[in-house]
Amino acid sequence: MDFIDEVRALASRVAAAKDLLQTEEATKNAMVMPFIQLLGYNVFDPLEVTPELVADVGTKKGEKVDYAILKEGKPIMLFECKKSGSDLHINHASQLFRYFHVTEARFGVLTNGIVYRFFTDLEQTNKMDEKPFFEFNILDFRDQDVDELKKFAKAVFDLDSILTTANHLKYTRAIKNTLSDWMTNPPEDFVRLVSAEFLAGKQFRAAVKDQFTLIAKHAFQQLVGDKINERLKGAMTPDASLLPEPVRVEETTAPVDAPEPSAIELEAFQIIRAILRPIVKPSMVSMRDAASYCAILFENNNRKPICRLRFNNENRLIIGLFDNNKEEERIPLSSLDDIFDVADRLKICVTSYLNPPQA
Template sequence: MALLDNIRRLSENVRRRQPHTRGEQATKNALILPFLDALGYDIFDPTEVHPEYIADFAKKRPSGPSEKVDYAIYLNGMPIMFFECKSADSEPNLHNGQLQRYFNATPSVKVAVVTNGVRYLFFTDLEEPNIMDGKAFFEFDVLGFSERDVETLEAFSKAFFDAALVRQRAEDIIYTGKVTSYVNELLRNPSESFTRFLLNEINITTGKLTAKRVEKFVPIVKKAIQSTLLEMATRSIKQETYEPAPPVAVTPAAAPPPAPPRAPAESQPDLAKGVVTTAEELEAYDIIQRICADSAMKDKPQVQYLDSVNYFGLNIGNRKKWFMRLFFDGRRKAVVTRLAVERASPLVPGFEIEPAPENVGKSRVYISGLKDIERLRPLVLLAYEEEIRRAEASGGDDDDAPAPAAEALRH
């Protein structure tokens, strides 16, 4: 996806520029205009990106100066989006009704955006036609996004914008988000009513389902759900790894296609030893793989994982050549690398970081969830590249940290 590559480059630039950006005008130039450019709009053409847009009706007072919208985005000669810009060090909230007044009085505009150059809040008129909602239907964080977020953002790019579909897309985003959050919570913590439903459907018990009997089955249902999700995720990875490519017609001048690479056995979950690889860990593995694929190093070994009871480890082909460990089972989620704190700290602004316990790693960064991993991109890349250099320098000999010491990270 071209937009994904554009946004990834933009993210790196924003991460570098944000600490040095002060004031609204600097934020526009350094952060917001590059965002519009990434969406495919010509920021140098005022008939497409109109700065300080003014309408005749927009008066603070009858005899006062006209209110302005920071940017009006035009397509086919009509404004389609309004952008209100805040400075990079402020929250992108609706501080006044100026943007709403413009939106309500401009029928061709179906999207209004408030941004500080990092977070972009998208508004439309779901509650009442032509009246801007008070709550955003979509938020995009340039420093922390998923591929799904970029797919959603693509609907607002120049190539894909369709004013007639904005309302439908907004409803899809909101309702899908609500259902996803509900199902996610339900699968992590099955409710009594959901457990009752399952027990009735599979007819697993006889007699009346009392609250006490249902409570007994809740942990069983939770364990069954986790096993199902793990099986689905593992099956998906195996299909991507092992499924041969569709047959290709081979002409005399063409060589047969190479066999698909097989994932090492070390990257497979070891359930026999009591290790349960969760869907969350596999998703984190997928994100880290994609980040490492962007490394500028010439020879890039494939990222593999080896799960253990204490942590989920990422390595470059051997458990001793690990560069990152994920601790997702404790009270707080943490990422551990072999980078010293003084090297890792500048790469993770805004995150809590501290030295890791002895024999576990050199630095530990606390995160709130999977979305934070993308924000750790510079740290992931450096840890990965340093391990490649370490492996090359040592010729493959590298001591692994004893796993039992990792237990300290779970408390």
């Protein structure tokens, strides 16, 4: 099994268990230890993975880090764990800061079993940075996130290689966050810059500032929307190599007189395919229109519904999501963008088909 397949399998188990775990200890046993095992480290060998490693800090004696991963007897990674679903604010990493300072480890990981935040000492040697250089969400990841995570695996772990990319990852993340903030609240200096050539020497008065701030905000949103549409169109480009394999007629073939999907249903279908792209190939997600709804299916099989689009009235958009018992929950949408709000549930549904429960 490839590394990404192992990550997907763990994601399926985490999705099913996350709401059942009420304590930090349960989170460590059910979610964090399997994650460390995923990276190739033997959690049952204390010479490789030491739980509750004692790290004395000044007058504080007997301080313990939840897990320390060792290489040749020396810590290389420290894990500080919180209960499933807990906040991972930097203020909750105080113990990890202290452990990092008194051990030889160059990486600290703060996690709640779902999100893993990786820290190092890019700003000041032997002092853990306040901001992570890499974040991995086991329930929401991209292929490139898995590539970065794999660098921490035992088989390929190389300190210099990770540190080389850590600086790039950290500042790329920071710039993305800044640009994201600018999309909703463009700063005055940025508005001045992008509007300078249109003002032709006019003074940047309050009215002009307000006008171009609004224009800059709209331009940002349209640019992002255009880029998303380009990606979606690319994903929907016909490609014979991506066509689904033939399947049994009695299970999957749509009726000859099936209605054609509408334009808004096709757009929603493209969005759902894009959401599920980190998990499955686009060809594994298909649509089948019916009289009262449009079904989105896994492997073109009506026994594996992903969701239903109930868009017969374009002024009232409803998406039907399925639970473990195939019971449909109908959720109203104010626009197609709201589909991204239920992305996790769509991924969980498809993951359940990839990793069916054992009988």
